Amino acid sequence: MTATLIKGTVIREQILEEITAEVKQIKEKHGVVPGLVTILVGESPASISYVTLKIKTAHRVGFKEIQDNQSVDISEADLLALIDKYNKDESINGILVQLPLPKHIDEKKVLNAIDPDKDVDGFHPVNVGRLMIGGDEVKFPPCTPAGIQEMIVRAGVETSGAEVVVVGRSNIVGKPIANMMVQKGPGANSTVTIVHTRTKDLAAHCKRADILIVAAGVPDLVKPEWIKPGACVIDVGVNRVGEKISEKTGKKIAILKGDVDFDAAKEIAGSITPVPGGVGPMTITMLMLNTLKSLKFKLGIA
Numbered sequence: 001m002t003a004t005l006i007k008g009t010v011i012r013e014q015i016l017e018e019i020t021a022e023v024k025q026i027k028e029k030h031g032v033v034p035g036l037v038t039i040l041v042g043e044s045p046a047s048i049s050y051v052t053l054k055i056k057t058a059h060r061v062g063f064k065e066i067q068d069n070q071s072v073d074i075s076e077a078d079l080l081a082l083i084d085k086y087n088k089d090e091s092i093n094g095i096l097v098q099l100p101l102p103k104h105i106d107e108k109k110v111l112n113a114i115d116p117d118k119d120v121d122g123f124h125p126v127n128v129g130r131l132m133i134g135g136d137e138v139k140f141p142p143c144t145p146a147g148i149q150e151m152i153v154r155a156g157v158e159t160s161g162a163e164v165v166v167v168g169r170s171n172i173v174g175k176p177i178a179n180m181m182v183q184k185g186p187g188a189n190s191t192v193t194i195v196h197t198r199t200k201d202l203a204a205h206c207k208r209a210d211i212l213i214v215a216a217g218v219p220d221l222v223k224p225e226w227i228k229p230g231a232c233v234i235d236v237g238v239n240r241v242g243e244k245i246s247e248k249t250g251k252k253i254a255i256l257k258g259d260v261d262f263d264a265a266k267e268i269a270g271s272i273t274p275v276p277g278g279v280g281p282m283t284i285t286m287l288m289l290n291t292l293k294s295l296k297f298k299l300g301i302a
Contacts, residue, residue, distance in 0.1 A: 147282025
């Protein structure tokens with residue numbers, strides 16, 4: 001029996017429609033909409049593409065959106081002053097500094113300068129601490145892990161008491177999603193194991209997972225024989241393994257593979273995310289949700 005596909009593209013549309021409706025209600029009742037500023041330093045094509053998608057999504061859901069483009073040679077002091085300006089701007093609820101930054105700027109110093117209550121990426125140490133504490137302390141869970149948890153919940157996968165194995169220990173995905181799944185509450189209450197490159201017998205750990213979350217950045221790392229029959233498999237990996245000519249545009253596009261051998265795994269898993277079209281579309285979606293939350297916290301309606 002082939003696994004059920006958990007499509008991020010479909011879940012994204014559901015959530016964006018929900019956000020749009022809530023933004024409309026807040027505007028009618030309170031006369032404000034969420035404000036998001038995106039600060040882009042330099043002209044990296046990849047960063048421009050990503051920021052453009054964020055801006056397009058923000059406009060779609062009815063946000064006030066400011067795109068603040070800065071020269072690649074902006075000084076660290078000037079960038080910090082710019083962040084401080086938006087920290088004090090009452091109309092801005094979320095501040096996003098697109099990474100990477102030029103080498104002369106300390107990324108850590110810049111990210112830490114963002115007001116934690118406007119840190120909709122969830123990377124500020126204060127928000128990392130809030131996530132560790134859990135419960136009502138959590139304001140902005142990091143976007144990709146939040147998207148993963150949302151996909152699991154909306155797919156109807158039981159998490160309470162489930163064995164969750166997370167492959168990967170990054171600060172962006174592995175550690176936070178493990179933390180989120182072990183907390184008390186809906187979509188969590190799981191027993192969580194984190195495995196990584198130094199883990200002995202990686203396959204044995206994966207085999208006992210009811211929910212297997214793979215964020216290692218290694219194409220086809222997880223083999224079909226590592227998967228428990230009927231398990232939910234969340235593949236976070238997006239690995240460029242070559243190029244091909246697009247049938248639609250005739251231009252070269254990247255060939256993407258996940259961290260899981262998808263074609264073989266879908267014959268064993270109960271549910272699985274595809275690559276592309278799985279976890280990827282959820283990240284910007286959850287950024288929008290965090291920005292809406294920020295306004296709601298400010299209005300006292302969260």
